[in-house]
Amino acid sequence: MKLERRDFLKISAGATGLVLLHPSNLQRVGEDAETSADQSKLAMLVDVSKCVGCWWCYAACKQYNGLPQTITPDPEEPPELSPETWTTLFTTRKDDKWQFRKQACMHCTDAACVKVCPTGALSYNELGFVQYERNKCSGCGYCSEYCPFEVPQLQTNKISGDALMDKCTFCIDRVTNDQPTACAEACPTGAIKFGKRSELLEEANARVEELRKTNPDAYLYGANELGGLHVMYLLEESPEVQGLPNDPQLPPAATVHDVLQWVGVGAVGAVLAGFGLNYLVARARMVKEEKK
Amino acid sequence: MMEARTVERFKKRTILFHWIHTAAFLLLLITGAILFFPGLGSAAAGGATRIIHHIASVVFIGGAILYIPLNPKRALQFVKDTLKWGKDDIDWLKAAPDYYFGGPEGKMPPQGHINTGQKMWQAVILGTGVVFLVTGAIMWFARGSVSAGVFQWCMIIHGIAFIAALAMLFVHIYLGALHPRMSESFRSMLSGKISPTYAKHHYGKWYEEISETENK
Numbered sequence: 351m352k353l354e355r356r357d358f359l360k361i362s363a364g365a366t367g368l369v370l371l372h373p374s375n376l377q378r379v380g381e382d383a384e385t386s387a388d389q390s391k392l393a394m395l396v397d398v399s400k401c402v403g404c405w406w407c408y409a410a411c412k413q414y415n416g417l418p419q420t421i422t423p424d425p426e427e428p429p430e431l432s433p434e435t436w437t438t439l440f441t442t443r444k445d446d447k448w449q450f451r452k453q454a455c456m457h458c459t460d461a462a463c464v465k466v467c468p469t470g471a472l473s474y475n476e477l478g479f480v481q482y483e484r485n486k487c488s489g490c491g492y493c494s495e496y497c498p499f500e501v502p503q504l505q506t507n508k509i510s511g512d513a514l515m516d517k518c519t520f521c522i523d524r525v526t527n528d529q530p531t532a533c534a535e536a537c538p539t540g541a542i543k544f545g546k547r548s549e550l551l552e553e554a555n556a557r558v559e560e561l562r563k564t565n566p567d568a569y570l571y572g573a574n575e576l577g578g579l580h581v582m583y584l585l586e587e588s589p590e591v592q593g594l595p596n597d598p599q600l601p602p603a604a605t606v607h608d609v610l611q612w613v614g615v616g617a618v619g620a621v622l623a624g625f626g627l628n629y630l631v632a633r634a635r636m637v638k639e640e641k642k
Numbered sequence: 643m644m645e646a647r648t649v650e651r652f653k654k655r656t657i658l659f660h661w662i663h664t665a666a667f668l669l670l671l672i673t674g675a676i677l678f679f680p681g682l683g684s685a686a687a688g689g690a691t692r693i694i695h696h697i698a699s700v701v702f703i704g705g706a707i708l709y710i711p712l713n714p715k716r717a718l719q720f721v722k723d724t725l726k727w728g729k730d731d732i733d734w735l736k737a738a739p740d741y742y743f744g745g746p747e748g749k750m751p752p753q754g755h756i757n758t759g760q761k762m763w764q765a766v767i768l769g770t771g772v773v774f775l776v777t778g779a780i781m782w783f784a785r786g787s788v789s790a791g792v793f794q795w796c797m798i799i800h801g802i803a804f805i806a807a808l809a810m811l812f813v814h815i816y817l818g819a820l821h822p823r824m825s826e827s828f829r830s831m832l833s834g835k836i837s838p839t840y841a842k843h844h845y846g847k848w849y850e851e852i853s854e855t856e857n858k
């Protein structure tokens with residue numbers, strides 16, 4: 351059977367298309383998991399017992415990032431995370447005493463948002479945190495629906511569906527210039543510590559051991575969750591009390607979606623290969639038939 | 643070669659509808675693929691392709707609904723054709739692989755206005771259309787009101803429908819426009835007409851029906 355130029359062009363165009371569809375980006379996920387102990391990674395450690403609820407981290411975040419300010423919030427109705435509020439306090443009251451937990455993006459090592467973001471607007475920074483490039487956001491909101499902590503929030507036009515996400519950037523311009531994050535710098539009590547993740551881990555583990563002597567519930571949240579968070583919490587109670595999921599997981603649908611992308615590529619490939627084969631066989635046989 | 647005499651296969655408005663629907667569908671397919679395949683995702687930056695997806699979905703669904711009052715007989719026939727399956731269809735499925743791989747012409751069972759393969763394509767459009775509409779509407783309008791889990795699985799189901807539609811669209815285009823056997827099929831979607839010989843060979847039962855009504 352002779353391949354004609356036309357056939358050859360058709361087949362090679364198909365093959366090129368397939369290569370373009372290939373979800374090679376998938377490999378990025380997980381790579382970082384192995385290097386989570388890496389010395390270069392940065393992190394924050396939040397000691398919940400030291401937080402007095404002054405909202406300075408909240409104000410510093412707004413100030414530094416040029417987000418609209420509000421008056422000092424009321425712990426009864428703390429502001430929720432939104433495209434204009436990247437860090438806030440989760441508040442609980444126990445025996446007439448307020449408890450506060452700084453709440454923002456956790457900068458997961460295995461981040462669901464990075465996995466599902468179609469455009470690469472969310473990606474891993476080599477320093478460990480999850481960086482966000484606003485100009486790449488498509489507004490699809492997948493991150494918001496997959497994040498185990500419900501962190502990413504969008505401003506959405508309800509009718510057209512046009513939207514834009516915004517969240518904590520880990521103060522990328524500061525931390526890449528040897529400055530701490532704005533919230534860590536503002537915290538007057540040392541409840542937010544900024545530094546190398548490996549060092550903070552060491553310090554926190556020692557602290558938890560100490561606390562465990564009197565309080566069996568003491569726990570370092572984020573040491574291993576989702577491959578290791580880059581915002582860790584020293585907790586004296588079960589995570590749920592502080593509004594944190596006990597055992598956060600990547601949603602199974604995120605993995606199914608990955609598989610589906612491969613199925614899609616495979617289906618396109620199989621169908622195109624089938625056509626190529628069919629075209630050549632069918633024409634050859636029909637030509638033979640006509641000659642008879 | 644086109645014979646002088648032709649038989650009308652599609653009315654002008656049906657053809658117009660087919661191409662509007664096709665345009666909307668292709669836009670949906672392309673803008674959807676951009677979100678779906680990681681290799682294409684960067685094209686969605688800024689969100690324009692998402693808005694195109696939303697607008698095209700209104701044309702895609704709105705067009706189909708508008709077509710019903712405009713051409714109720716044809717719309718009903720479409721649904722009937724799609725849902726009515728019989729022995730001829732089974733025979734067609736058995737004979738089709740050899741036929742489409744260039745086997746002899748005569749072995750195919752005679753077909754009605756559309757053949758079983760076209761019927762399958764219509765079923766995919768009708769079936770996935772409903773799935774696209776329901777899951778798409780939830781992702782568009784009900785995000786935030788439905789749980790994250792519902793959104794996630796709508797997205798997965800939308801994606802499965804996408805793969806099915808994508809694969810079948812390729813088959814549809816290939817058989818409708820490229821396959822050496824289906825030489826007049828594509829032209830019929832432009833002019834609405836085919837030659838009697840082509841009609842006899844490809845849609846034998848239908849050709850008999852219209853010949854009878856003509857002779858009456």
Ligand code: HEM
Pocket residue numbers: 468490511607667670671673674675677678692693695696699700702703771774775777778779781782797798800801803804807808
């Ligand atoms: C029938 C009406 C349809 C509606 C209302 C609809 C709506 C949507 C919505 C709301 C999304 C989520 C992303 C976003 O908000 O932009 C989406 C994604 C998508 N749509 Fe549609 N759509 C429809 C039809 C179609 C069709 C016909 C196709 C392709 C044949 C398609 C392929 C896709 C794909 C591939 C995605 C991305 C899914 C993913 O990332 O996993 N859609 N659609």
Ligand code: SF4
Pocket residue numbers: 454455456457458461462463464480493496497498499500501502517
């Ligand atoms: S907390 Fe949510 S938004 Fe932040 S990195 Fe993890 S998955 Fe992404």
